[in-house]
Amino acid sequence: MKNLSGKILFLDRSDINTDEIIPAKYLTELSKEALKPYCLEDLNLPGFNPAKDVQGKGAIVTRANFGCGSSREHAPWVLEYNNINLVIAENFARIFRQNMFNCGMMCIELPPEQIDEIFRVFAGTDAFCSADPDKAVLTISNDRETREYPFHLGSFDKALVKAGGWINYADKKY
Amino acid sequence: MGKTTAQKIFDAHRVDVPEPGISVLSLDRVFCHEITTPIAINDLCARGMDRVFDPAKIKAVIDHVSPAKDSKTAEQGKVLRDWARRNHIQDFYDIGRNGVCHAIFPEKGFCRPGYTIIMGDSHTCTHSAFCCFAAGVGTTDLELGILKGVCAFHDPETIQIRVNGKLPDGVYAKDLILTIIQKLTVNGATGKVIEFCGSTIDSMSMEARMTLSNMAIEAGATSGICPADMTTVEYLWPFIKDEFKTKEDALREYSRWNADPDAEYASTLEIDASQLEPVATFGYKPDQVKPVRELAGTRVDQVYIGSCTNGRIEDLRIAAKILQGKKISPEIRAIVSPATPHIFKQALDEGIIDIFMDAGFCVTNPTCGACLGMSNGVLASGEVCASTTNRNFNGRMGKGGMVHLMSPATAAATALAGTITNSPLYHGERNA
Numbered sequence: 001m002k003n004l005s006g007k008i009l010f011l012d013r014s015d016i017n018t019d020e021i022i023p024a025k026y027l028t029e030l031s032k033e034a035l036k037p038y039c040l041e042d043l044n045l046p047g048f049n050p051a052k053d054v055q056g057k058g059a060i061v062t063r064a065n066f067g068c069g070s071s072r073e074h075a076p077w078v079l080e081y082n083n084i085n086l087v088i089a090e091n092f093a094r095i096f097r098q099n100m101f102n103c104g105m106m107c108i109e110l111p112p113e114q115i116d117e118i119f120r121v122f123a124g125t126d127a128f129c130s131a132d133p134d135k136a137v138l139t140i141s142n143d144r145e146t147r148e149y150p151f152h153l154g155s156f157d158k159a160l161v162k163a164g165g166w167i168n169y170a171d172k173k174y
Numbered sequence: 175m176g177k178t179t180a181q182k183i184f185d186a187h188r189v190d191v192p193e194p195g196i197s198v199l200s201l202d203r204v205f206c207h208e209i210t211t212p213i214a215i216n217d218l219c220a221r222g223m224d225r226v227f228d229p230a231k232i233k234a235v236i237d238h239v240s241p242a243k244d245s246k247t248a249e250q251g252k253v254l255r256d257w258a259r260r261n262h263i264q265d266f267y268d269i270g271r272n273g274v275c276h277a278i279f280p281e282k283g284f285c286r287p288g289y290t291i292i293m294g295d296s297h298t299c300t301h302s303a304f305c306c307f308a309a310g311v312g313t314t315d316l317e318l319g320i321l322k323g324v325c326a327f328h329d330p331e332t333i334q335i336r337v338n339g340k341l342p343d344g345v346y347a348k349d350l351i352l353t354i355i356q357k358l359t360v361n362g363a364t365g366k367v368i369e370f371c372g373s374t375i376d377s378m379s380m381e382a383r384m385t386l387s388n389m390a391i392e393a394g395a396t397s398g399i400c401p402a403d404m405t406t407v408e409y410l411w412p413f414i415k416d417e418f419k420t421k422e423d424a425l426r427e428y429s430r431w432n433a434d435p436d437a438e439y440a441s442t443l444e445i446d447a448s449q450l451e452p453v454a455t456f457g458y459k460p461d462q463v464k465p466v467r468e469l470a471g472t473r474v475d476q477v478y479i480g481s482c483t484n485g486r487i488e489d490l491r492i493a494a495k496i497l498q499g500k501k502i503s504p505e506i507r508a509i510v511s512p513a514t515p516h517i518f519k520q521a522l523d524e525g526i527i528d529i530f531m532d533a534g535f536c537v538t539n540p541t542c543g544a545c546l547g548m549s550n551g552v553l554a555s556g557e558v559c560a561s562t563t564n565r566n567f568n569g570r571m572g573k574g575g576m577v578h579l580m581s582p583a584t585a586a587a588t589a590l591a592g593t594i595t596n597s598p599l600y601h602g603e604r605n606a
Contacts, residue, residue: 028246065361071296073312099312156193
């Protein structure tokens, strides 16, 4: 199973699309690893610096409809190769969400009030989070406090995370 | 209780239920292009599983960058080409015979009502114009589809979009779908299927229906299904004439996929087509839509007519009607990209290419290039493009560039004026 913990990258915007996560001009790469330097390169978010802000992070907290647009799995891959296997949002675009679980990575959906709370309490601090797929609990902490957020994880999605993705899961089954 | 089209297709293709509400479906078609497939191919090779579930059900094309623009894109083409040969995929469309995937695959008759279709491309929903469940997927879903011929989906809730009335002159399927996206918002249909119906859809050509279905994803929808009718049968007839005695037989067979009158929908959106006017996008999201008249006078640097949304013959004919005998503004440049070689030849035969060239358009070979800022019309920073494509994301057609999505008619009129303007084919309130 992939590491589902790390320092949080806060992206305070809805509708972040896959062109912003990994611009189309890099889709000519034939290896996933080659994508690594271009993570969130075109993200339209004041104050965000892709060269500095992605490094050392292990999770993203953002708003609604993350990963909309193109079907490119390069979006989860570029996160994965930057050690980010976990994205927490109000909701996700369907293809991006499926791509994450297909790679054995995880999307967590939380209600807007809880996302608000996480931004209010933890954004701007050195926040760390860890997701436990068995207990279906997300734990977020900084030097002041720790908060827990139970989330829903369907049995199929959980099986994909545990198997390390859809190919591993399906190859034995179909 | 009646069923929606999506429910009927799911019920006919379900091979497993890994969790209640999730279905693993058998696939009738797996479409492939050179951007999202090579990494799947390389992974299959690395796993020692370089095989395909059924070479006749897999179709492949080089379209996103065509011809190759550099060594990397040449490699991508080579991986796809070698794989297609190795695995005996007969329907592989190499440079010269290739077109934009969502235009060439329907043109070759690969879509049939009731089919399940996946492709590693978000605009795969285009094919649901043929009463298919067609969905864009990522590379891993594509990879497993190639290998096993199955894909997992959540059982879809369906939004019914009922469109009645006659579209006013100069108002097209593109204006309709942009208006629908504005109403639904960019994630208003996320995880859901759209099913279109109503007299407006019934009177649309397959080309117009493909424009409509193509942009279902821009509201987040998995698929945007049009019902099967005689228009569907007529389009497919050259490919199915040996399967059916008469067109009526084909219609009877295909109609069984249409939604039952008592099917249950998550919601229904009613639209009066007669009240629509030409629209265009103004921001960086496809739901930021305004009447063209409110954008009139907006300066553009480039006009682009093409793509899986609006690069078909009907689109080129409409644009040519507006451009005939006229010149584009000397302040701008304009590009037209017929979506397939067949469309290109039709446009040549009909004198449409002459009209474009005489007007001052650059005519390119069929490719997706400009739409996603890959090649054949990339914008410079600060530039603005009036485009018949489907995405206006920040930097989509080139870093720092801005895109206004619109119909081919509006794009052609804009090319002449050099600023966004309503087409002369629209007789409503003009350039207020």
